[in-house]
Amino acid sequence: MTWKRVATAAVLIPFVVGLVLWGSTAIVALAVALVTLLALSRVSLLDGHLRTFPHLRAMVHGPCANVQAFG
Amino acid sequence: MGHVPTYKLSDDLVAYQRMRWFANGLPSLEAVFFLFVLGVAALTLGTKRPLVEALPAAGMSASGLILVAFPLSFAVRLHGTGREGTVLLLFALVITWAGDSAAYFVGRSIGKHALAPHLSPKKTWEGTVASLLGSMIVALVFARFVTVPLPHLLAMAAVGNVAGQVGDLLESAYKRSAGIKDSGSILPGHGGVLDRIDALILAIPVVWYYWILIYSPRS
Numbered sequence: 387m388t389w390k391r392v393a394t395a396a397v398l399i400p401f402v403v404g405l406v407l408w409g410s411t412a413i414v415a416l417a418v419a420l421v422t423l424l425a426l427s428r429v430s431l432l433d434g435h436l437r438t439f440p441h442l443r444a445m446v447h448g449p450c451a452n453v454q455a456f457g
Numbered sequence: 458m459g460h461v462p463t464y465k466l467s468d469d470l471v472a473y474q475r476m477r478w479f480a481n482g483l484p485s486l487e488a489v490f491f492l493f494v495l496g497v498a499a500l501t502l503g504t505k506r507p508l509v510e511a512l513p514a515a516g517m518s519a520s521g522l523i524l525v526a527f528p529l530s531f532a533v534r535l536h537g538t539g540r541e542g543t544v545l546l547l548f549a550l551v552i553t554w555a556g557d558s559a560a561y562f563v564g565r566s567i568g569k570h571a572l573a574p575h576l577s578p579k580k581t582w583e584g585t586v587a588s589l590l591g592s593m594i595v596a597l598v599f600a601r602f603v604t605v606p607l608p609h610l611l612a613m614a615a616v617g618n619v620a621g622q623v624g625d626l627l628e629s630a631y632k633r634s635a636g637i638k639d640s641g642s643i644l645p646g647h648g649g650v651l652d653r654i655d656a657l658i659l660a661i662p663v664v665w666y667y668w669i670l671i672y673s674p675r676s
Contacts, residue, residue, distance in 0.1 A: 391561075399554065406547045411537040414546075418532050424650040425529075426521045 460640040486527075493522055520581030522657065524627075525651075531662040539605060542668075548599050552592035552614045553656045554619045560584035560622075577629040585622060592618035609672045613664055620663040621656030628655035 405417055497518065535546040563632045564584025572580040596614035600607045628651060 395554070395558075402550065403547065406536065406543060406550065411533065415533045418529050421650060421654060422526045422529050425525050425654055448475045 469672075486530075490522075493519070513604045520587045526655075528658045528662050529654070530663045532657075535661065535665055535668075541605075544599070544603050545605075545664055545668055546661070548595070548603070548610075548613070549617055549661045550657065551599070552595045552617050553660045555591040555595045556588035556618045556621060557625075557656060560588035563587035573626055573629075576626050576633060580626075580629075588622060589615065589618050605668070605672055613667045613672075617660045618669060622658035624659035627659075628652070 405414060409417075497515045501515060504511065506514075532546055532549075534665055535542045535549070560580070561584070564579065564581045564587070568581030568583040570582040571578065572582050572585055592614040596610040598609070600610055603610065605613070
């Protein structure tokens with residue numbers, strides 16, 4: 387399990403560092419929006435009996451992650 | 458042009474950027490929340506699902522917006538405030554990664570005293586202290602690349618790390634309350650995306666607010 391953890395980090399960390407340092411704020415905003423939506427897809431499963439409104443999630447949470455994008 | 462929010466300590470750069478962005482007609486945070494309210498109203502009244510689900514579903518959606526989407530938007534805010542903000546965003550990420558890694562390896566090796574067994578049985582005080590030290594070592598490295606003085610950087614690393622660990626415990630609490638162990642498996646060895654970003658949810662906003670409220674750079 388540890389080697390998987392290290393391998394995943396070895397791939398993701400350089401990618402994220404490059405994105406932050408050399409990507410535009412718009413690209414960072416898109417990445418944050420994507421991560422937000424992926425994370426929220428898990429939030430909705432935290433309660434096995436209830437579901438969130440998926441359309442609401444997509445409609446609002448993406449823009450929210452980008453609300454400061456072009457400041 | 459609209460209300461221009463400014464911060465307690467004068468930060469002309471941030472105030473100017475918010476003014477520009479508002480003037481360009483792009484959605485403000487207030488507009489996003491209002492859009493959310495409209496969405497809840499429309500979906501609650503229009504859904505064919507049992508009405509008993511409406512309020513809990515709206516509550517879960519709201520928690521996602523407030524506890525995940527809104528805090529992560531600070532990453533964009535940091536990145537958009539110039540070179541210093543970009544490096545500080547990287548700083549927030551690296552102190553969290555370093556802290557997580559230190560806590561993981563030290564906790565596995567010598568961890569004996571449980572931190573919060575009712576929330577997360579594997580977390581230990583030894584790992585927590587190692588995490589804090591790991592983040593402060595990162596601050597020593599980053600001191601070469603930012604204009605923030607070292608004492609402030611160390612303090613930022615400390616509060617960011619503590620905030621990150623609180624975020625981690627918060628996510629553990631939510632998983633416990635839902636009766637599940639993992640919140641996904643998309644990242645090999647790390648669990649789900651939520652597991653990976655739970656610390657960042659609090660760490661990034663804390664770094665932002667420390668930077669602009671306690672150490673306020675003047676451009």
